[in-house]
Amino acid sequence: MNDFTYHAPTSLDEALAALRGGEGAKLIAGGHSLLPVMKLNLAAPTDLVSLSGVPGLGDIADGGDSVTVGAMCSHAQVAGSAVVRARIPALAAMADGIGDAQVRNAGTIGGSVAHNDPAADYPAACVALGATIVTDRREIHADDFFQGMFATALADDEVITAVRFPVPARAAYAKFANPASKYAVAGVMVADGAAGVRVAVTGASGDGVFRVAEMEAALGASFSGGAVAGIAVSSDGMLSDTAAGADYRAHLVTVMAKRAVEACG
Amino acid sequence: MPSVTMTVNGMERSGTVESRTLLVDFLREHLGLTGTHVGCDTSQCGACVVHVNGSSVKSCTCLAVQADGADVTTIEGLANGADLHPMQEAFREHHGLQCGFCTPGMVMSAVDLANQNADPSEHEVREWLEGNLCRCTGYHNIVKAVQAGARAMGGGS
Numbered sequence: 232m233n234d235f236t237y238h239a240p241t242s243l244d245e246a247l248a249a250l251r252g253g254e255g256a257k258l259i260a261g262g263h264s265l266l267p268v269m270k271l272n273l274a275a276p277t278d279l280v281s282l283s284g285v286p287g288l289g290d291i292a293d294g295g296d297s298v299t300v301g302a303m304c305s306h307a308q309v310a311g312s313a314v315v316r317a318r319i320p321a322l323a324a325m326a327d328g329i330g331d332a333q334v335r336n337a338g339t340i341g342g343s344v345a346h347n348d349p350a351a352d353y354p355a356a357c358v359a360l361g362a363t364i365v366t367d368r369r370e371i372h373a374d375d376f377f378q379g380m381f382a383t384a385l386a387d388d389e390v391i392t393a394v395r396f397p398v399p400a401r402a403a404y405a406k407f408a409n410p411a412s413k414y415a416v417a418g419v420m421v422a423d424g425a426a427g428v429r430v431a432v433t434g435a436s437g438d439g440v441f442r443v444a445e446m447e448a449a450l451g452a453s454f455s456g457g458a459v460a461g462i463a464v465s466s467d468g469m470l471s472d473t474a475a476g477a478d479y480r481a482h483l484v485t486v487m488a489k490r491a492v493e494a495c496g
Numbered sequence: 497m498p499s500v501t502m503t504v505n506g507m508e509r510s511g512t513v514e515s516r517t518l519l520v521d522f523l524r525e526h527l528g529l530t531g532t533h534v535g536c537d538t539s540q541c542g543a544c545v546v547h548v549n550g551s552s553v554k555s556c557t558c559l560a561v562q563a564d565g566a567d568v569t570t571i572e573g574l575a576n577g578a579d580l581h582p583m584q585e586a587f588r589e590h591h592g593l594q595c596g597f598c599t600p601g602m603v604m605s606a607v608d609l610a611n612q613n614a615d616p617s618e619h620e621v622r623e624w625l626e627g628n629l630c631r632c633t634g635y636h637n638i639v640k641a642v643q644a645g646a647r648a649m650g651g652g653s
Contacts, residue, residue: 234514236515237559239564259559262557262558262562263539263557267557269516270537270538279515279559281561281562283562307551331628332605332624332626333539333545333552333553333554333605334539334627337557413626
């Protein structure tokens with residue numbers, strides 16, 4: 232890993248100034264996505280700006296028809312939050328299935344969302360639940376936020392402060408996990424809420440999270456596992472690696488979608 | 497170069513590091529606490545697990561500067577002199593190790609579990625140890641040790 236200048240700001244304004252001060256500055260939250268890619272020299276930031284000392288980014292708030300999760304909340308905090316467990320249990324369960332206990336203690340929602348790994352779980356939850364990504368300067372709907380593998384709508388100097396999830400009537404996440412990393416080989420979040428039924432898939436496509444319109448329409452007409460069991464997605468553009476080939480991933484999307492619908496009860 | 501100060505096993509320790517210095521390297525190379533091991537260096541195997549502010553984390557995926565000001569506990573901080581910590585004693589009693597490479601991380605992970613769950617089921621222990629790999633034992637005795645250690649701790653470390 233190349234060396235860099237480390238900044239530990241104690242306010243959002245200081246963090247923004249540090250982010251703008253370095254030519255290749257990056258934010259670091261829990262570091263569980265960024266440090267591994269830095270070790271591989273796939274990223275070599277000149278400056279790292281830590282958000283750990285910035286106040287106000289670690290709260291989980293029940294807003295009635297929505298739940299707002301601070302960007303620095305760890306996966307363990309989301310999984311264990313009484314508010315999340317009561318209002319959006321599918322989100323708590325999803326967070327509880329990320330990586331392992333130590334990864335969940337360090338990795339954060341903001342870091343995961345900003346990194347947009349094509350096999351990460353949070354993008355599927357954000358898109359299916361119709362979440363809003365809140366930054367230092369604006370609010371971005373999940374549909375517009377995720378823009379392909381490792382790409383998001385964030386500006387270089389933009390800081391995620393929170394993610395706001397509408398409370399669905401029912402939702403569930405089903406994941407076929409890589410047995411070593413627990414990353415999704417295929418993960419499907421199904422949510423039935425104010426915006427209708429939404430089906431979001433992670434882990435499968437080289438372009439990252441995507442929705443399956445045909446499944447959403449079928450579930451809108453009849454919310455049952457059988458409604459999606461016969462809907463196949465194309466293997467074009469699916470990831471293919473030692474864990475699973477493209478055809479198998481496409482098959483898994485249908486299986487995981489059916490399981491998620493059935494888990495909605 | 498940045499200087500860091502943290503409480504390690506109850507003692508304030510300082511050092512000058514590179515920004516890129518990992519917490520595990522600070523513990524091992526700067527402080528000589530070589531009980532914390534580096535296995536995979538990719539946050540999968542768990543040989544490097546330590547507690548930072550009471551939570552178990554993988555110290556190969558944490559910068560030393562990120563732990564500046566933190567309260568860190570390593571495997572060396574568990575025993576009280578010659579008296580093993582109840583979790584260490586349980587690993588010895590139940591033969592929860594063979595080569596011992598993964599053991600420091602296993603024990604630190606197990607203590608974190610026991611702090612949250614005084615009587616974990618076999619299933620809960622196996623789920624919790626997802627991030628700790630052992631290539632010798634088949635885990636069976638480790639699971640028995642963690643359950644016994646948690647009960648011996650009686651809900652506190």
